[in-house]
Ligand SMILES: NC(=O)c1ccc[n+]([C@@H]2O[C@H](COP(=O)([O-])OP(=O)(O)OC[C@H]3O[C@@H](n4cnc5c(N)ncnc54)[C@H](O)[C@@H]3O)[C@@H](O)[C@H]2O)c1
């Protein structure tokens with residue numbers, strides 16, 4: 001038995017909790033860099049938070065030029081703005097993009113260098129300036145994860161900085177801030193959260209030595225991650241289609257905020273698996289959103305591993321609300337995968353890679369690239385050699401599965 005739990009010093013979730021932001025920021029520093037984006041700064045809720053922080057904190061700089069997927073040029077510019085005011089605390093208000101940007105800015109402010117110095121696992125040498133993370137999507141879970149995902153123009157794939165030192169100090173998760181999310185952002189960020197839950201729950205368990213929880217970031221599934229993954233899957237399964245259909249459904253929005261946060265706790269420790277690794281090259285080639293890609297790939301990756309995880313897919317079937325009381329494990333697995341197809345279709349995720357413009361001839365190359373993302377691929381519970389990954393992509397391209 002070897003487990004570890006990491007997370008923010010304080011995690012606050014619920015409607016209205018955003019009103020704590022000015023106090024939490026003021027207690028963490030006196031010169032704040034607020035990171036957000038243009039769309040969000042125009043939202044009344046976010047503008048109000050910025051105004052309230054200005055009343056409590058001596059020096060406030062706002063970087064609102066964050067653009068999707070954290071290009072390195074955004075990092076340079078945000079670091080310069082932070083330096084101008086000598087920021088000693090960062091407040092990130094936004095989706096995964098904004099929070100990931102704030103994480104790497106905090107690293108560079110404290111430790112210098114460039115993002116490239118920190119690519120990979122456990123390369124950040126120590127704590128950063130305090131980060132208060134406020135998600136406006138549900139979501140990546142970035143408000144509590146040890147991960148920042150960046151886009152480097154010199155690399156074909158996105159790059160990750162993973163370190164316990166970039167777990168935000170405070171996560172303030174207020175569902176009200178997600179009410180303005182447009183339909184596609186709700187669908188794509190929501191299915192990303194569902195993938196975090198399911199990929200964690202089905203991640204391959206691994207044997208560990210006592211130093212691994214400090215030297216490695218992702219450790220495979222364990223009993224703690226299972227618990228959070230199932231709580232997350234249940235909430236997201238019952239509420240994501242509702243939130244997509246009606247963005248004003250406050251009950252569904254609350255479930256999604258809570259669910260994405262729980263999924264974040266699960267994958268912060270277990271890690272994600274093949275859908276995430278395979279989405280990296282596919283997202284880079286097609287410029288499609290992260291959530292759309294991982295959601296599309298999920299049923300094919302699970303199907304390819306069904307022999308290893310039938311018992312787990314049967315549990316997921318029950319947790320996601322299917323009546324499988326009298327079903328055999330194989331029947332429950334089939335029921336779950338069939339339900340998943342309908343779930344994805346309902347929120348507008350295309351069924352095949354051909355639908356999003358992937359060229360079939362590229363599939364072996366994409367599988368090769370994904371197989372290099374060892375920290376994720378080693379979590380895939382089925383065969384994970386390059387030929388098996390190519391087979392998953394082939395199935396996802398044609399739409400063929402075993403059932
Ligand atoms: N750090 C992690 O642990 C982690 C995990 C998964 C994904 N990611 C990364 O996160 C990024 C995706 O994040 P995301 O899905 O949250 O989307 P995002 O942050 O890229 O935002 C997508 C769009 O939605 C808009 N938006 C966000 N909140 C809104 C709101 N409340 N109202 C109106 N518009 C809003 C943004 O302005 C943006 O245009 C990717 O780069 C992905 O690789 C990180």
Ligand SMILES: [Fe+2]
Pocket residue numbers: 140192193196276290294
């Ligand atoms: Fe993700």
